[in-house]
Amino acid sequence: DTEVTQTPxxxxxxxxxxxxxxxEQHMGHRAMYWYKQKAKKPPELxxxxxxxxxxxxxxxxxxxxxxxxxxxxxxxxxxxxxxxDSALYxxxxxxxxxxxxxxxxxxxxxxxxxx
Amino acid sequence: GDSxxxxxxxxxxxxxxxxxxNCTYTATGYPSLFWYVQYPGEGLQLLLKATKADDKGSNxxxxxxxxxxxxxxxxxxxxxxxxxxxxYFCALILTGGGNKLTFGTGTQxxxxx
Numbered sequence: 483d484t485e486v487t488q489t490p491x492x493x494x495x496x497x498x499x500x501x502x503x504x505x506e507q508h509m510g511h512r513a514m515y516w517y518k519q520k521a522k523k524p525p526e527l528x529x530x531x532x533x534x535x536x537x538x539x540x541x542x543x544x545x546x547x548x549x550x551x552x553x554x555x556x557x558x559x560x561x562x563x564x565x566x567d568s569a570l571y572x573x574x575x576x577x578x579x580x581x582x583x584x585x586x587x588x589x590x591x592x593x594x595x596x597x
Numbered sequence: 598g599d600s601x602x603x604x605x606x607x608x609x610x611x612x613x614x615x616x617x618x619n620c621t622y623t624a625t626g627y628p629s630l631f632w633y634v635q636y637p638g639e640g641l642q643l644l645l646k647a648t649k650a651d652d653k654g655s656n657x658x659x660x661x662x663x664x665x666x667x668x669x670x671x672x673x674x675x676x677x678x679x680x681x682x683x684x685y686f687c688a689l690i691l692t693g694g695g696n697k698l699t700f701g702t703g704t705q706x707x708x709x710x
Contacts, residue, residue: 524700
């Protein structure tokens with residue numbers, strides 16, 4: 483069982499919709515991440531939050547808007563997406579510090595389809 | 598820039614066969630190295646890690662040794678099971694590189710009876 487919980491598991495949305503992906507962890511981790519994974523590809527980093535503050539934005543389009551309301555929760559707000567944004571969106575968390583001392587714990591992802 | 602190169606898949610083996618998945622890396626500093634596994638329909642799980650040269654990571658019968666001289670971190674298992682069928686990702690992070698993992702392209706493993 484994963485210790486990082488993502489909801490929903492599947493999401494279908496139109497290009498004019500607004501939706502949100504949610505992620506929750508209760509491991510006391512202070513770093514949280516959003517990754518995007520296309521089929522048969524490795525995950526690509528989108529955002530990193532450290533101590534609830536955005537520390538890395540990998541030049542992600544503004545139609546993706548992250549939010550970290552507290553140390554346990556991470557949201558990804560979606561608006562005006564394109565069909566090419568269809569992918570598996572993975573949330574992860576870790577203790578802060580260099581990752582080799584604090585491996586990333588991944589959720590099972592949200593499978594997003596944009597129609 | 599930093600990069601990780603993995604062997605192309607899919608790799609198809611019979612149960613109880615020996616597994617090797619090659620991984621080599623290019624890094625400007627001194628990376629820590631990881632293998633992650635992704636089972637169908639799931640997220641990624643850390644399989645093993647090594648933080649310095651000559652370290653051997655091991656877990657669930659899998660092993661990988663950090664070879665600085667050949668910049669490699671090959672994954673091995675002596676006897677695979679059908680349940681090992683998954684996609685395996687080699688990854689690195691630079692010491693002092695913050696929280697950014699660099700992944701290889703992934704290698705799909707299929708184990709048949």
